[in-house]
Every structure is written in structure tokens, then in C-alpha cells.
Amino acid sequence: MTNDNDRSATADHWRQANHALWEERVPIHTGSDFYDLAGFREGRDDLRGFELDEVGDVTGKRLLHLQCHIGTDTLSWARRGAVVTGLDFSAAAVAAARELAADVGQADARFVESDVYDAPSALGGETFDIVYTGFGALCWLPDLAGWARTVAGLLAPGGFLYLAEFHPVGMCLNDDGTAWAEDYFARGPLTYDEPGTYADLDAPTRHNRSVEWQHTIGDVVSAVTAAGLRPEFLREYDFSLFEQVKGMVKERDTSGTRPGSATVYRLPEGRPALPLIYSLRASRA
Template sequence: MWDERVPLHTGSAFYDVAGFKAGRNDLRGFEADEVGDVTGKRLLHLQCHIGTDTLSWARRGAVVTGLDFSGPAVEAARALASDVGEEQARFVEADVYDAPAALRGETFDIVYTGFGALCWLPDLTQWARTAAELVAPGGFLYLAEFHPVAMCLGEDGSAFAEDYFARGPFTYDEPGSYADMSAPTRHNRTVEWQHPLGDVISAVTAAGLRLEFLHEHDFTLFKYLDGMVRARDTSGSRGGEGTVYRLPEGRPRIPMVYSLRASKEVSA
């Protein structure tokens, strides 16, 4: 499924690869503030897809490695890195659970996971252990993800339509892609899992990382609830360059996105 969607995504208006090549940064404004200065830092992006977020960190000065299980996605990321002059960016093909072996025990100052990654993982405990193994002493894991509360709401956003504690697996057979819902596709079966916020935090801390913060945000990246309004990303001290979606003024706000940072202590 993911292999088939790589050319769909690289050619889509959603990813706007031409705009990225022209200099756009795809990180959300709050991410830059919460991660901090990445100049010269070794950053690993797990489940990096075609590499636009990975290379956005490179544009901020990080020495980046992206990892994804889709060969075509890794090839697209490498080509994009070459096109934008980020020749030092490295992309590795491997399943996320196999990352420590694929990277031969290398560790990183920052391990980053972005939006829409955790729902594809059946074993959150093993994912957290894997991420913790990849974090160098004194470094940290940073996660920005869709909030599970928002993902359980009905289309009108006024009530829960899904069971928050139903973890899955959930199997779907739907054509198209979030980048182009009308695109004709052949490989449409997917299996997803839902991870309540408590499960995420418990897995991260049980893996030996110290939670520094958990932040919740009142906007998201897709228009999936009725009445959502499009807005410019103004999160963080510098804001972002992308578009976000919020509920209109007058409606109760809900958490739609969350971020967390968890560090690995330096051994005595």
C-alpha cells in the first residue's frame, strides 16, 4: 500500500514537492520551539516516508537520518535530498522495530517521530523500547502526533463516535490517500491501531525515558470535522509555514494534536 502511494504523494498538491524544493519548511511552528536548536545535532526520524519533515530538520541545521520500511519512499527521500542540496542526509530502509540493528547500534541526540506514525504500530511497548535504545545518553525522544481523543469524535465534533479504549486492530479497505482521496489505487487494505494517551506515556516512561513535557494543541492538519476553518500555522514563537485547521470561534475547543519530549539520563 505504501509503496504504491509514494508516486501519488510526490506528485500531489498535498505534499507540494516543488514548493518544498523552493525552500518551504514543513515542520509545525511549535515543533521548532519544543525541540530547540538542532544545529549540529544527530537527528533520527523514524517512519520518515518521503523525507520532507526529515529534510526540514536538516534545513534547521541537524545532521539527519530518516528510516522507513518502504523502499520506494526511501528512494524518493534520497532523490529529494539530492535535489535540495542536503547531500549529508541519510535514508535507511528498515522496519521501525528493526532500526537498532539496521543502524548497527548507532545512537542519536534526537529521535523524532511525526504525525500519523503510531497508528500503524501494533506493539507500542516495543516501539518505545526501540526508540529509547536509539537515544544517546543526554538526548531525547520527541513525538508530535494526532490526539486520540479527536480521532474518536463523530464528523460533527460534538460527541464520541468511537470507543476511546478500543485499541484494534482495525482493518480498512479504502482506495485513495489522505493526499488525494479520489486517486485510483489497487492496494487498499490497511491495518491500524489506536493508542490512548496513557498507553503512549506509560510505554515511553517504562522504556527508561524521563518525560519532560506533554503538550496538547487545539488544531490539526486535516479538515475532518464539520465546520473546521482553515488557518495559518501560528504555533510557536516563529510560527510555521503550513496550513492548520481549527474549530470555529464559539465552539468548545478540543485537543487535536499532542507533543511530548522524553529524555535519557547520562549514566553516572
């Protein structure tokens, strides 16, 4: 990993690198055990229990999922009654999501190919009751203030943003979780050159360069409030969705009052608990 302090990762360069990386990884993800699309087609719900509680009843609500990837979370909301639109900049991801929607009987689910910042024009000025952004999304966005303004413009009056993300504190840990490995305030651009993918570490890949940004909790809350949204809560959780550091204990998700079938990972007993996930809900007047 390098920190491109010389700003050599121009807008075109970072977007091209990240787009090539995700286009290549979509077919790996759709065929992976990590995503287990066969299990999803059979009815598995990919939402976490705390998300269901914090978002609430979505029946009949218009829900937009930004950076939806292959659509498993999007379609999980659809199965719970939401009228869903998923948006992603990867044509391969959008195609996979549309195919999956047809397979699970959610033909009304809509998937749109677009960069996040271009979402208002791509969606024709449409607004939504809920804008949802899920795990591992914000690190791909260089302009958090612009993202928040985009979200605010996509919300109907009385609507809300719901964000569930990996906590930046957890992302700074060493592999063994015993020390800091990254600077919490090193916002980026951070350039990586790593083969494989989180869904299959050994998968052969050609497009391995990615450019990412780290956003502190303060950055997120400040961007949301500056965009005119009113934070309702910010919550932190001591588990992750993958083995973020070595030695984590695999458990069934028991968060919330309606725990799902998801698997979570915690630091073993006797180790200090740390925030690994956070959620934020903010409403538009």
C-alpha cells in the same frame, strides 16, 4: 472499519497489507498538491512552530526520524542544521526521500529502509541525540512498549525523544465533530478498506486494506516511562493539520515563537475546543 477481535490480522498479514498500501501511495503523494514538492524544493519549511520551540536548536545534532515517509519533515530539520537520518519501511518512500534530498542540496541526509522495530540492527547500533517521530506514525505500530524500548536504545546518553502526533480524542470524533464515533479504548487491530489517500481522495488505488492501532495518551506515556525515559512535558493543541471534521476553519500556523508556513485547521468559533494534536518530549539519562 472492522475491529479484528479474533486477532486474524497476524504479524505477517498486517505488515504485508500496510507495506503494499504505502508502496502504492508514495508516487501519488510525491505528485500531489498536498505535499507540493515543488514548493518544498523552493524552500518551504514543513515543521510547525511549536515543534521548533519544543525541540530547540538542532545545529550539529544527530537526529533520527522514524517512519519518515518521503522525507519532507526530515529534510526540514536538515535545513536547520541537524545531521539527519530518516528511516521508513517503504522502499519507494526511501527512494523518493533520497531524490528529494539531492534536489534540495542535502546530499548528506541519509535514508534507510527498515521496519521501526528493526532500526537498531539496520543502523548498526548507532545512537542519536534526538529521535523524532511525526504525525500519523504511531497508529501503524501494534507494540507501543516495543517501540518505546527501541527508541530508548537508539538514544545517546542525554538525548531525547520528541513526538508530535494526532490526539486520540480527536481521532474518535464523528465526521461533523459533534459526537463520538469511535471507542477511545478500542486499541485494535482496526482494519480499514478505503480507496484513495489523504493526499488525494480520488486517486485510483488497488491496495486499500490497512491495519492500524489506536494508542491512548496513557498508553504512550506509560510505554515511554517503562522504557526508562523521563518525560519532560506533554502538551495538547486545539488544531489539526487537515480538515479532521467538517466545517473546520483553515488558518496559518501561528503556534510557537517561530511559526512556519504550515496550514492548520481549527473548529469554528462557538464550538468547544478539543485536543487534536499533542507533543511529548522524554529524555534519556
